[in-house]
Structures are given as structure tokens and as C-alpha cells.
Amino acid sequence: MENIQEKILELVISYGPKFMGAILVLIVGWQVISWFSEWLRRLLKKKKVDMSLQPFLHSMISILLKTLLIISTMGMVGIQMTSFIAILGALALAIGLALSGTLQNFAGGVIVLLFKPFKVGDFITAQGYSGTVHEIQIFNTVLKTPQNVTIVIPNGGLATNSLSNFSAEPRRRADWSFGIAYGDDFDKAKAVLLQLLEEDERCLKDPQPFIAIGELGDSSVNITVRAWANAGDFWGLFFDMNEKVYKAFAKEGINIPFPQMDVHLHQQSKS
Numbered sequence: 001m002e003n004i005q006e007k008i009l010e011l012v013i014s015y016g017p018k019f020m021g022a023i024l025v026l027i028v029g030w031q032v033i034s035w036f037s038e039w040l041r042r043l044l045k046k047k048k049v050d051m052s053l054q055p056f057l058h059s060m061i062s063i064l065l066k067t068l069l070i071i072s073t074m075g076m077v078g079i080q081m082t083s084f085i086a087i088l089g090a091l092a093l094a095i096g097l098a099l100s101g102t103l104q105n106f107a108g109g110v111i112v113l114l115f116k117p118f119k120v121g122d123f124i125t126a127q128g129y130s131g132t133v134h135e136i137q138i139f140n141t142v143l144k145t146p147q148n149v150t151i152v153i154p155n156g157g158l159a160t161n162s163l164s165n166f167s168a169e170p171r172r173r174a175d176w177s178f179g180i181a182y183g184d185d186f187d188k189a190k191a192v193l194l195q196l197l198e199e200d201e202r203c204l205k206d207p208q209p210f211i212a213i214g215e216l217g218d219s220s221v222n223i224t225v226r227a228w229a230n231a232g233d234f235w236g237l238f239f240d241m242n243e244k245v246y247k248a249f250a251k252e253g254i255n256i257p258f259p260q261m262d263v264h265l266h267q268q269s270k271s
Contacts, residue, residue, distance in 0.1 A: 022076040029069040037062040102139065108159030109138040117158075118165045126163035127153050171204065172234045174227050178245055179220030181255035186213065186221065189254050193225055196244050202233040220257040 041058050113136060118124050122133050124143070129151045131143030141158055143151040166172070180189050190211050197209045207228055214224030229237045249256055 018076055022073040025076065026069065026073045029073075030066070033062065033065045033069065036065070104156035105139045105154045108155035108157070109136070111159040112136060112141065112155055117163065118168070122165055122167035124163055124165050124167075127157050127161065129153060167231055170231055171228050172231050174229060174234060174238045174241070176225040176241060177214060178223045178225060179217065179257055180223065180249070181257040182221060184221070184254050186223070188252065189223060189249070192248050192252055192254070193223065193245065196241065196248060197227050200237060200240070202229050202237045204228040204230070219259050
């Protein structure tokens with residue numbers, strides 16, 4: 001019994017101060033991490049980081065700091081952490097290899113939310129799909145096509161490949177090519193086109209519309225027309241202009257040609 005008491009006393013003397021110090025460091029460190037986490041939460045909100053990303057970053061950094069604190073306090077007590085850390089590293093490597101695609105999409109989601117190449121409501125073309133961004137998740141981005149089809153695109157490809165954002169700028173340029181027949185009056189056609197653009201309030205006056213002969217085609221003189229509009233008016237102006245030009249050209253006697261082929265038949269006499 002005396003030997004047991006002596007050993008207990010030795011353990012208390014040897015490990016008591018270390019244990020108490022570790023407990024003190026754990027309590028103080030935990031409180032400091034809590035303060036830091038709260039400061040980080042306010043900073044993310046102040047910097048207007050995406051709402052989907054704020055809780056994720058806050059939780060990830062808090063868990064990481066608390067894990068490091070626990071490992072440090074265990075080392076202060078005298079627990080050998082080398083083997084434990086090696087096991088954790090091997091486990092993390094195995095999980096990382098198994099979930100390489102998922103981790104890539106996760107990292108891509110963080111990049112998308114941080115750098116904002118697009119936002120909810122933008123119309124984009126990426127990975128061979130076009131649609132309006134409906135939702136940005138941490139692993140995927142959800143698009144809604146004009147046909148109301150839901151497209152789910154992994155964020156890894158969105159973060160590493162090119163994409164087109166048609167809503168990034170407040171104004172867009174509409175381009176048309178209208179063909180008239182050879183022999184028709186180009187100046188008259190140009191005046192009709194300019195009048196149609198000037199009468200449409202969606203067509204911006206600055207920059208001014210551009211009208212010129214773009215190509216002398218095989219069966220038509222192709223007129224290039226360019227005009228600027230607000231992004232929200234782009235498609236309405238584009239389709240309405242096609243209809244107005246078709247009706248106006250017909251009214252003014254301006255022909256819109258179509259490809260034609262002359263076929264000559266030769267009859268051979270029998271000898």
C-alpha cells in the first residue's frame with residue numbers, strides 16, 4: 001500500500017503541474033478561439049462575403065484551431081503525438097485520394113463564392129450548358145435553362161475552365177445581318193433600318209447604331225447592323241427588330257433574297 005501511495009505521489013508531483021498547465025492553456029485557448037471566431041464572423045459580414053460561404057469558413061477555421069489546441073495540450077501533458085499525427089496524416093491522405101473529385105468541387109465552390117465570376121440571377125454559358133444561375137452550392141451550381149430545365153454543374157470545372165457571363169455588364173450589343181437583293185437601293189434600306197432603331201426606345205443612342213455593308217454574298221448584299229441596349233432589353237430588341245425589318249422591307253419594296261440555283265437541261269439527239 002505504501003508503494004502504491006508513493007507512486008501516486010510521484011505521478012502527482014511529476015504530472016500535476018503539467019496537467020494543471022495544460023488545463024489552464026486549454027481553457028484560455030478555447031476562450032481566445034471563441035473571441036477570434038466571433039471577430040472573424042463580424043469581419044466576413046462586414047466584407048460582404050457570400051452568405052453561403054460565411055458559416056462554412058467560420059466553422060472550418062474554428063474547428064481547425066480547436067483541434068490544434070487540443071493536440072498542443074495533449075503534448076504538454078506528455079502524450080507522444082508523433083505516431084498519432086502520422087496516423088491522422090495517413091488517414092487524411094487516404095480520404096483525400098478517395099474524395100479527390102469531391103474535394104476539387106469543394107475548392108471550386110469556395111473560389112466561386114469568393115471571387116464571384118457570376119452570381120445568382122446571371123445568365124451564363126459554361127461546360128456546354130447555358131442558363132440562369134438559380135443557386136450556388138458549395139459543391140455544385142444549379143442552372144435553369146430557358147426551357148426550364150435544371151442543370152447541375154460541378155464547381156470544379158467552373159473554377160478552372162472558361163465561362164461566358166452575359167449578365168456581368170449592364171449593356172450588351174445586338175448584331176444582325178440582313179440581306180437585300182443585288183440591284184436594290186442600299187441607301188434606302190439603310191434609312192429604313194436606322195429609322196426602326198431610332199423609333200425603338202430600347203436601342204441606346206450612345207454608342208450610336210452601326211449600319212454598313214458587311215458582305216457581298218453569292219445571292220445577296222448582306223447588311224451588318226449593330227446596336228446597344230440594356231442587358232434586360234437585349235433579347236426583346238433582338239427578336240422584335242427581326243420582325244420589324246421583315247415587314248418594313250416588304251412594305252418598301254426591298255427584296256430579301258434566298259439562295260437560288262439555275263439548272264440547265266441539255267437534250268442529246270440520238271444518232
